[in-house]
Amino acid sequence: MTPTTVGSAAASVRNLLTDNPELYETRFPDPERLAGRWAEDCLRRHGAGPRVLDMGCGTGRDAAYLHGTGREVTGADLSEAMLAHARTHHPGPAYVRADLHSFALGRGIFDAVVCLDSALLYCHTNDQLGGFLDSCRQALAPGGVLIAEMRNGAYFLGRTDLLDAPTRNAFTWQGAVYRSTTTLTVDHTAQLLRRTRVWTVDDGSPSVEQHSAWRLLFPQELRHLMAAHGFEVLELHDGPGPRTEPPWREGLSPGSTADADRLHVVACRTAP
Ligand SMILES: C[S@@+](CC[C@H](N)C(=O)[O-])C[C@H]1O[C@@H](n2cnc3c(N)ncnc32)[C@H](O)[C@@H]1O
Numbered sequence: 001m002t003p004t005t006v007g008s009a010a011a012s013v014r015n016l017l018t019d020n021p022e023l024y025e026t027r028f029p030d031p032e033r034l035a036g037r038w039a040e041d042c043l044r045r046h047g048a049g050p051r052v053l054d055m056g057c058g059t060g061r062d063a064a065y066l067h068g069t070g071r072e073v074t075g076a077d078l079s080e081a082m083l084a085h086a087r088t089h090h091p092g093p094a095y096v097r098a099d100l101h102s103f104a105l106g107r108g109i110f111d112a113v114v115c116l117d118s119a120l121l122y123c124h125t126n127d128q129l130g131g132f133l134d135s136c137r138q139a140l141a142p143g144g145v146l147i148a149e150m151r152n153g154a155y156f157l158g159r160t161d162l163l164d165a166p167t168r169n170a171f172t173w174q175g176a177v178y179r180s181t182t183t184l185t186v187d188h189t190a191q192l193l194r195r196t197r198v199w200t201v202d203d204g205s206p207s208v209e210q211h212s213a214w215r216l217l218f219p220q221e222l223r224h225l226m227a228a229h230g231f232e233v234l235e236l237h238d239g240p241g242p243r244t245e246p247p248w249r250e251g252l253s254p255g256s257t258a259d260a261d262r263l264h265v266v267a268c269r270t271a272p
Pocket residue numbers: 013018035055056057058059062076077078079082098099100101115116117118119122
């Protein structure tokens with residue numbers, strides 16, 4: 001059967017997982033709230049104040065974790081489905097619709113912005129990246145911190161293991177088996193990692209082909225962008241983090257290399 005194509009440029013944020021947040025949490029479970037705990041550890045180590053903005057908050061589970069530690073959290077996302085899920089299933093934070101590429105939620109009203117699991121890489125162009133960093137800078141109080149965790153573009157230099165063959169995954173949700181076949185390709189000109197994912201469900205529904213992309217950001221490029229938009233990089237490393245192997249756990253310190261699949265950055269808003 002010919003797959004239905006979704007994920008057009010006009011609706012880049014729409015995809016099967018972000019339109020079905022419960023499916024997203026089933027596919028990417030984090031029962032121990034590792035990402036939230038890692039973010040909280042970064043916030044504490046850098047002495048961040050209580051007001052946190054989680055940009056690209058998705059299902060809201062990290063925002064709610066941070067809320068549970070006593071912080072005043074706002075979660076922001078472009079997907080209405082994600083926001084509705086977050087309000088119902090992960091209450092506590094305020095949830096608002098905002099675009100990573102450019103947002104204005106108030107001047108100097110946050111002590112920290114967190115942006116987890118490659119949400120930042122939905123800024124595909126330099127203008128979008130600049131818009132994100134300028135918006136964060138405006139939202140942060142002086143000395144506020146930006147914490148982001150994402151795929152590492154540098155990992156793809158000279159390595160083809162993630163590109164060579166499609167990866168297959170299967171999981172069960174509400175009694176149906178979901179199978180995905182994912183193919184990654186590098187668009188060298190746009191500096192994007194493009195993903196094609198074909199979903200089949202054993203409930204008789206037609207298969208769905210979905211296209212999305214992440215910006216391939218290199219560590220030194222990120223450092224340069226941060227400086228150009230008024231941030232001083234305090235940490236930039238490939239782990240340990242919530243999605244590294246082995247994963248981060250309490251007590252582990254940031255490493256000093258930026259070679260592996262994930263990139264973690266903590267930066268501080270410079271004066272004035
Ligand atoms: C991979 S998910 C990460 C979600 C969450 N941060 C987490 O770690 O579970 C990326 C999220 O970014 C959101 N997103 C994509 N493009 C966006 C944009 N331009 N503005 C705001 N959110 C966006 C998606 O809706 C999705 O919730």
